[in-house]
Amino acid sequence: MRLSWLVPFTLIASASLPAQQKEQKVLLGHAASATVSIRLMAAVGNIRVIGWERDSVEMSGAVPFGVKVELFGGTPTERSKGIKAFADVPADQSGREGKLLLKVPRRATVWLKTGSAEVDVSGVVGGLDLNIVGGSIAVHGSPRELRAESMDGNVVVDGAPDWMRVKTATGDITLNGGQDVGASTISGAIRTSGGEVERAKLETTTGGISFSNTLARGANVELETHSGPIDILFASHADVELDAATITGAIDNLWIKQRPVPGREGRGMTFAASSGTGSARVTARSFKGTIQLRSQVPIFSK
């Protein structure tokens, strides 16, 4: 057990610093269980979270003078199962400055809430629950579970979480991988690709949806928008059954030799088709956005 490096488990940084100094260093740590739950509320501009091969949590970085940084983990000599950390910003500061680096056991569950910040997470295979307003979230690796929410911040996930749910208002969502995927936005764009998806539900109000994942056998995918374009890129030999419909929008089929037909009462379009054994199911719904269907090897073009 590596306890020798531990600094005091609570540091209120740091009234002794000279007032003219603009930044103060942070170094806090605590012994932790391998599956520790960490909760961080930090109003700083840049937060990196790294999963490491140690049974401890370490938070380091630099924050503007006046920011109060604390970390609680219980008895200092015991491995904590729950750690809570704060970076509280005085009312006269924006909360968009400063950097924190949080190192956690790889299997940890991390809950993070901040304002406008660049958040970058890598190497965590436990759970992630990330909440920002602006800035961005980037997750590298494959946490078991991932929940990410922002207002206008973009979210990028590079990896294959077993389960992920991402929501924004105007921010774009880019997901490269994932098995059980949910993404929802008002006006941001959603792009998903890579990996082998088993279940996906992607929805926007005006943002575009681009789906080019490989479909697992028996996969179920729902794509839904009000007015954004939906672009579906099928693998060349996809086993899929497709059901697409618009209320007033068009369906642009570059996938297989079959034409969409007019919708109810001659308005909008519908398109039902299958390829291969049709074991996966894809449903696409759009009010007035165009649904475009493509194949990696086009066999039909307009």
Added chain:
Amino acid sequence: MTDHLSFDQLCDLQDGALDLRDASAARDHMRSCAACAEQFAELSALGSAAAALPRVIDPPADLWGDIRAELAPRQPRRFAREYHWSRSNLVAAAAVIAVVSSALTAVAIRRVDPRPDTVVAAAAAAPEPATAVAVALPARLAMTEVGYTKSVEALQRTLAERRSSLAPSTVATVERSLRIADSAIAEARTALAQDPGNKALVKLFASNYERKIDLLRRATELSPRT
């Protein structure tokens, strides 16, 4: 009583669970046994401290908004078993309506300008699309919409209370997104009034509301000054 009282006996004494004779014997014992008397005093102090703990702890300020968003509208009894505020039931409701009103629907749709943009443009011009639309939905869909709008109103009240604590840029983002959501709801609603049996449309209509409600809920949960 020569041995010490057991902890169970002390607890039962405190809870009044010993009969009179045993209770009297226990008290007699404690008069001559400092250890038991001390333990009983400790137990009593714990009981007093527990009973004196505050009964009321304020819940998070935004909790009501979350609860409100989950409350299904209360229906008249005859509808109670048929109806729940969920997408699947919305679709089912629309299917029923489709059967009942198919003739009316056909007439209505024939009157609609076949050019899609006509409907879209009319809806987009509505000033408060989600609440002040001119077109009427069939009864059950209208009732469903009431449920959604009540959730929206409750969350908007909560958001209004918190508005001054949020960053102006965040407020602007939320308001812009709400306008987009309202516009989409209005478009879907107008189309739905003309084609209430369209299952895909019912689902899109419900999804628009649900995204709006989810956005409002998330906005009410934002930390101050973010």
Added chain:
Amino acid sequence: MASALSFSLPHAGHEASAERALASRAQRGEVEAFEELYRAHAGRVFALCLRLTGDRVQARELTQDVFVKAWEALPEFRGESSVTTWLHRIAVNAMLMQRRSERRRLARVSLAEDDVDDAHEVNEGSTAPVDVATAVDLERAVAALPPGVRRAFVLHDIEGYSHEEIARMTGLAAGTLRAQLHRARQLLMRALRP
């Protein structure tokens, strides 16, 4: 525990009749009336949920479930018990049935420090004066109890329910409940010794 006993008694006079009127309006679907009931009872329900779960995040979700379930069950509420007692029964049942919110959220952090926050949020004038240090220590120690014994202690020693009432709420045999309660007291006394 005299102060606790008053808790399960129906509200008296005007207050009780006002509450019945609110419940009746809420039964008819008036969300505003239900909101008033929520405002009146949320603090007590949240306090109970916080102590039953020992975790602030879970307490929030449990409280949410309690009021959503209460809304759904209101048409069957006959006013035979006070609204508070009725809500508490729903809370205990909801916890026993494993909350649905557990399925919809990531496992979150349980931290003793939350209890410090809770102590700061206590409503003024809601109870007799308490030594703050003792109360905080006790809250922490209660939160650290194993779930079963914690439930027995919270319902009996803090909320003041009788053994019979708790048995009805939880379905526990009297002997089990008694053993859990005694165990809870033993653990707490050990934890609170200097």
